[in-house]
Amino acid sequence: MKKVFGYPHALSEKRTHYCPGCTHGIIHRLVAEAIDELGVEEKTIGVAPVGCAVLAYEYFNVDFQEAAHGRAPAVATGIKRVHPGAVVFAYQGDGDLASIGAAEIIHAAARGEKIAVIFVNNAVYGMTGGQMAPTTLPGQKTTTSPYGRDTATVGYPIRVCELLATLDGPSYLARVSVHDPQHIIKAGQAIRKAFEMQISGQGFALVEVLSSCPTNWGMTPVNALQWVKDKMIPYYPLGVFRSPEEVTSHDA
């Protein structure tokens, strides 16, 4: 009988610390599936963030470095420059990437650094207990915006893909969501494409994954997924913001 579904080899069998209903687990699986499908487990090096995915190095069956808060793209740059044949990816959350690490991600993208970045956007600081993130939606209540994000005083959320798409450096920028099976399949394809960029020697790839945080949003897992669909996607439209085809035509 043909095996059609199994545990990805690149995912360790360690039980994760993620909250019930959190979509980090799904995103980890998609990353591991991409590594398996491309057969690059032995030459993949990951960089873990500070945030909910801080222990990512325990969940993947590949070499890993744990970075300081926001610095994953710089650490990944150092690794990739030493091992240009390796597949190097950073896994970052929204506070890590779009706030304290804004300089690192913009410049890694501008350099066209040949790394893949998996950017998990759940509109909140999860690990520290639900504070306002750079991607928290206008009006969204968090522990540090208890009356709702007031754009008059704290400004607006950052759309990372659109921001990076103003640069010439990136080769692939996409925003996906994991709120239902159909979108999970598309998210997996985008993550795989981001990893393929490195195998074909192309440049910087980032996949922004809209993710739910039932614990800090104070919702059931099902309602949280609905909130991703109803509230996050209208603010953060899904799609491809830069593709290798476009880069090729750019050069021509």
Place this chain on the structure above:
Amino acid sequence: MERVMMKGNEALAEGAIRAGCRFFFGYPITPQNEIPEYMARRMPEVNGVFLQAESEVSAINMIYGAGGAGARALTSSSSPGISLKQEGISYIAGAQVPCVVVNVARGGPGLGGLNPSQSDYFQATKGGGHGDYRLIVYAPGTGQEMVDLIGIAFDKAEQYRNPVMILSDAIMGQMMEPVILPEMQEIPADKAWATTGKKGRSKPNVINSLGIIGEDLEKINIELQAKYARIEAEEVRYEADGVDDADLIVVAYGTSSRVVRSAIALLREEGKKVGLFRPITLWPFPKQVLQELANKGKKFLVVEMSAGQLVEDVILAVNDRSKVEFFGKLNGTIPTVREVYEEIASLLRKGGAK
């Protein structure tokens, strides 16, 4: 072995390349710019990587990545930039990644000035970043030591899997002296613990400084402290010049030690018994040797270009066995030979030394 005339910063840069360093990440700041500029020219010739980072913060984290990936990696900066690197240095120390950081120190605090200074001694030797950690800190006193110590720094960084700092200053970096360059070394980035991709290994390598369980973190710290004890036992370096018959020993490192050496030469011509003690490792500090000299009844004068930082380590080493005097020049100027000569002569007259 070639003998060439080079600026200190460039001698250090070429010394790093000869020692097998093929990865340099840095950010412009005076008075260390000759290092990245030299690396930008030289690295392509040896198939190495020079990358100008977007910030000091990124540069040190690129070093963390490259060092963790098994390569000999270097960054350099000057005082304000070194302050920015402290977060990364703490992570590198915690994760036990080898790398070398050069501080071509200038005056502070704050933006300070471009003049040479020794006021980063505390930052270099007492931590600088958060947590209980140590750097091995070398203080070159000649152009030749710029070359020699950078090679030793890379060897020791790998031997102990620890960040190593070269604490230089604007004069050491800008001054030209003849140096003998060593042969070129090639060092492969294939360390057994490094993040190279796990080909050939059953288990992934993880570079990490997280110990979220209290007992795990304690274990990491016990391991670090044991390593620092080994370094203190094995790696002390110093120069003692004319201390055996001396009544007064002047303690100084780097630029100030050169001024002191000239002043002592004048005093020796007059028959005064004065010696120079020059720590080459600022950490581990040569406290044992200083203690033994104090036990022999020697008196001490510490000369440094700061409000008094090295002097605290000398006082701790001497531990009330002897008198320790201090002559400091505050940031902005350097002591002249005449000033140091007068200071020593006056101490000798006052009987600060018998």
